[in-house]
Amino acid sequence: MADNVLSFVVDAALSRVVSLITDEIMLAWNLKDDLKGLRESLTMIRAVLLDAEEQQTKREPVRLWLKKLREVAYEAEDVLDELAYENLRRKVEMQEQSGSEVNNFFSFSKGTRYVKKAALHVKMAHKVKNINELLNKIKNEAMGYGLQVVTKDRIMPQIDLDRVTDSVLDDPVVGREADVSKIVNLLNCSNDQQVLTIVSIVGMGGLGKTTLAKLGCQEVMEKKFFDLKIWVCVSDNFDDQRILGEMLQTLNANMGGLTNKDAVLQELEKALEGKKFLLVLDDVWNEVSKRWDDLKTRLVRVSRNTGNAIVVTTRSEQVASIMETSTHYRHTLNLLSDDECWSIMKERAFGNGEASIPLDLECIGKEIAKKCRGVPLAAKVLGGTMGGFERDKEAWLSIMNSNVLNSSDNKDNVESVLKLSFDHLPPFLKPCFAYCSIFPKDFDIAKKELVQLWMAEGFLGSSIQDEGNKYFNALLQNSFFQDVLRDEFENIIRCKMHDLVHDLALSLTKSETLTLENCTAGDEISSTRRLYVDRQNATTLIAFSKRDAKKLRSLFIKEIVFDGSWKLKRLRTLNLEGANIKSCHLQLAS
Known part of the structure; x- marks a missing residue:
């Protein structure tokens, strides 16, 4: 799936070649023929790329061909960027030299400059020729695999990029009125005789658990069932110190820097004194009961009032059974009806202000709604995609007739919907x-x-x-x-x-992006071009410090000490927020 964005890399390289091929300096370097060869190879490869992407799941040689192409395409883009930079540098140098006697006085001697320029010329010419040979070989392999040029009638319709209005940006909430009432009633019935009552909202991804929690909490706070509301997004990092720290930061923004757990607990106790609180632990994955018991023990310790409540949202019945007060306080979120899915899609596609929808489009839309299988996220995403086509009946039919949406499993169907909508995005998005x-x-x-x-x-x-x-x-x-x-x-x-x-974004870049979610011991990181490092995957940083990380284009280092020698020759983005830099040496130039 990572090759769905490969066409952009090829397009970027092709665009750079076209801009350089007629440049005066490039002509003086006698690179015109090599650049023309690059243009020819890239143009031919770009023409068959969509066919290759469609065939890669059926033909292993094509998948391997795409992998090789990805590496060479990135290398071509890097070389062409280097060439463009050198081209720009030469032009600036020429302007400065022609306008300033002082610059000439302090610059290298004429002979030294000539030698350095000649050496660079030879180096860049060699790089361009090498890329040209690699791309030519890949082009010939494509012809051997019988890859076809994709004609216009096989290209899916694209969304209208300029169609953006406020009405379609707000998430519509449909068919959840009874669910909201249930959550409000459960929170209203929380036991005033005990410190904590835990209500769980359970359901598969995309059903709207977080939205339901927000709506329910909004209503109980308006009715003044609780004095304070605290929201913590837990995800798969169930760390009691982090959760307690975020609770404190919500109540007192000035306390966000505390790292000592006892200090955090003392400040929490002060902030909660005399208050009845509602805590939301959103998107909980932890199935280790001891972790929950440790957090619960500390929450009881800092809570002097009874009648507090916790709302937990999770995809796991096991998580709910570990955390909830009793099954009476569990709410399982059900699927929406087909009509409710169509209502969401219609809202996303046309907005509230649409007076009427053509009957033929409505019939198609209702058929597509059935393929959402009751999942509101799927309805929202498909509705947004259909809205980009405005009233293009053929585009709507292409979605309705797509085999991608025929999965019998709800989870797989949501993933299929997301992938289909991604496929319909313009290439540059x-x-x-x-x-x-x-x-x-x-x-x-x-x-x-x-x-x-x-x-x-x-x-x-x-x-x-x-x-x-x-x-x-x-x-x-x-x-x-x-x-x-x-x-x-x-x-x-x-x-x-x-x-x-x-998950979809990560699957598209799994061979190129290394983050918290897809970082495991023994990963092959030689092709990684984007790296996110923090305390949870700091060993990856060590691995990179022992290798030549010259292919990295983006590097994010968060909240760990950054101290080492790096070779970052292709770096475009460096984020060192909270990296506690002491001393380091970064080699950013080739």
């Missing part, structure tokens, strides 16, 4: 989405920072900020982003990704 796999699950993604990361990777066009905002909104429209946070001017500043959406 695919790497932007796939890049988000570098963030951990449940991460608060800052929109401005994300656009800057896309910019550093070269994913955006010439109007960088405008393109970045447009790309972000398109992914949001398609429900690849959710849980947006806005500022006082209604501008989006942060968002998250649903776990299943994140």
